[in-house]
Amino acid sequence: MNKLNFLTPDKNNLYPYLYTGTVLFLLSIIIVLSNSLFNLDLIYFLPGTISFFLPLVLGFIGLHLIRIEYSGIKLLEIINKKINTNNFNALLSLLILFVIIKSLPPLLNWFIIDANFSGDSKDACSGSGACWAYIKTWFNRFMYGMYPNEEQWRINLSFVSLAFLGVVGFFATDKFKKFLTLYYVVVYPIIAFFFILFFISGGPIFFDFSYGIIAAVISIILGFFIPSKFKMYYFIIVPITLYILLKYVFFYEELIELGKLESLEWVETGAWGGLSLTFIVSFFCLIFCFPVGLFLSLGRRSDLPIIKYISIGFIEFWRGVPLITVLFMSSVMFPMFLPQDMFIDKLVRVIIAISLFEAAYVAEVIRGGLQALPKGQYDAAKSLGMGYWKLHILVILPQALKLVIPGIANTFLALVKDTPLIFVVGLLEIVGMLNLAKTNPEWLGFAMEGYVFASLVFFIICYAMSKYSYNLEQKYKTDR
Amino acid sequence: MSDKIIQIDKMNKWFGDFQVLKNINLEVEKNKKIVVCGPSGSGKSTLIRCINRLEEHQQGKIIVDGNELTEDTKDIEKIRAEVGMVFQQFNLFPHLSILDNCTLAPIWVKKLPKKDAEELALKHLERVQILDQAQKFPGQLSGGQQQRVAIARALCMEPKIMLFDEPTSALDPEMIKEVLDVMVNLANQGMTMIVVTHEMGFAKEVADEVIFMDEGMIVERAETKEFFANPKSERTKLFLSQIL
């Protein structure tokens, strides 16, 4: 038997070290656990500072003793490799472990054990924990804002349809793959816009929309029987004719006025709100700010001085002002520049303002990617006879955009998290509704629950986005 | 006149205050192979980059295949499409497969149907003996293979002139030969070539004429045999003694 040397544990005396180490480590954990869970101080007899540091010292010695290489024990090797590679690491691991143990019980208490889940008034919440009844009662408002309850199916229907139209791309066959970019960049946003305009907003205009849909569906069905030679003309002429027929012949507008057909009730944008508004604002801002940013970044690198300086001026202006003042100006200043009788909806103004604001950031992110490409790529593309647009679309942008996916994702996440600021113009998305609910006299004092809820919702959205961007990055990784 | 495919007349070029090219006069006839050599920084790259206007010259005339290159040359892309170029750093497009690298310009610049472009690409890839790598990406190929792809990519535009800017100087010695073989082959098939290189073996084998540049000037221009047998200027002699 070799001599035991506690400073350098070795493989030959594996078990003595392993047992002592494990016991010490467990002891430290037990002391902290009992303190945290049962409020029981097992080492109360020791003076203050020592009892404070004792678990750390014990755990540290324990981890030191079990740090034995090539022990042949799987679990031990994993532990050593992941959290116990050296003394400093062991100390950090212990601290993290203790913090988790100390903070878990109070969190659990607040979130679940002492929390109230049922009831529909403030009185139901008597415990010291969270009042989830509050979230439950207000859930509808947090999702839909002031949108009338009986009309909320319109939002649901629109979102479900749009989600469906959004994922069809994943199932596209090879034949349609080449149209996907066109679909997502041009067609899909237009469809989404019409859904929002005609469905969620509603009003008499809804009929136009339904005629349009009926016309489109009928012409697509008929389209299968048309020889491909004429398809081009067919799909331009027939839908329009059908639409006109439907609108002016079959469903003559008077029918509506006669009360035989009822249109969807008009819901003004001021009443929209909650999470659905978060989605609407984020969606359109994301879609608009990207192309604008792209052109700005190209403009800033342009050889033409006018374009270059306009781009620089634009970018620096929007980067130089706070978003909140931009939003204020969009609602207060902007209408003053419009002709008297012209009116642009508040929501539209806000979306334009945020889009331009974020476009400046997107532009600089993309410029970073453009600058990262070696000059040789430009030379090669030029020497093959590509002009400015071909060179950028075919060679430069695919590479540059791939490089800046993380940066773009960053900007987009920031955009989504900036949407609550639209409260300054009176639009209340989820955080705005929360603040409203917070000040409701019957529900005073539950701000915490509300913010936790909103954080969770934002976290889910943002985490999904960041995961998606990571996937994109992996997908387009070709070199090296 | 008509078989002078490149004519450079009293051309001067500056980078800011620094004059890179001084009074360059050069005529290249169709199907001729010219090798350009000279010490580092003498302006060889700049000279051949001027020929497809990757660099702009400030004075003098450059006429390529009957078109003068000036600031308001409208169809500079068309002229560039007729002048293939191979770079020291290969400059393949890393986001595209080898085949797509070769078909990109024929499809989008020359408007060839995809199928024809692919056929053409495969033909040239076979010519540079890299057919079996067509589906790979540039990052997966060795330097020598990448450079041969770069040659094939330029050939796919069916250019009238090929410019090479030190095509082998970023390569390991054992890869140099495979690239030079391709170039010798190309020369034997009658391509007009201007090659910046330090591979004097290559120059002796294929070049019709050799040009020696120093400090932005063409110091000496002679038939290949003459150039190596009895160089006239002292500067050339010194250079040759160092490099051979």
Ligand SMILES: Nc1ncnc2c1ncn2[C@@H]1O[C@H](COP(=O)(O)OP(=O)(O)OP(=O)(O)O)[C@@H](O)[C@H]1O
């Ligand atoms: N874009 C540029 N701006 C300013 N100076 C430049 C630029 N490109 C090249 N030069 C300068 O012009 C001179 C000639 O450069 P060039 O690349 O043509 O030399 P070279 O003969 O090809 O040299 P090498 O054998 O090292 O490739 C060099 O002194 C270089 O520093």
Ligand SMILES: [Mg+2]
């Ligand atoms: Mg050079």
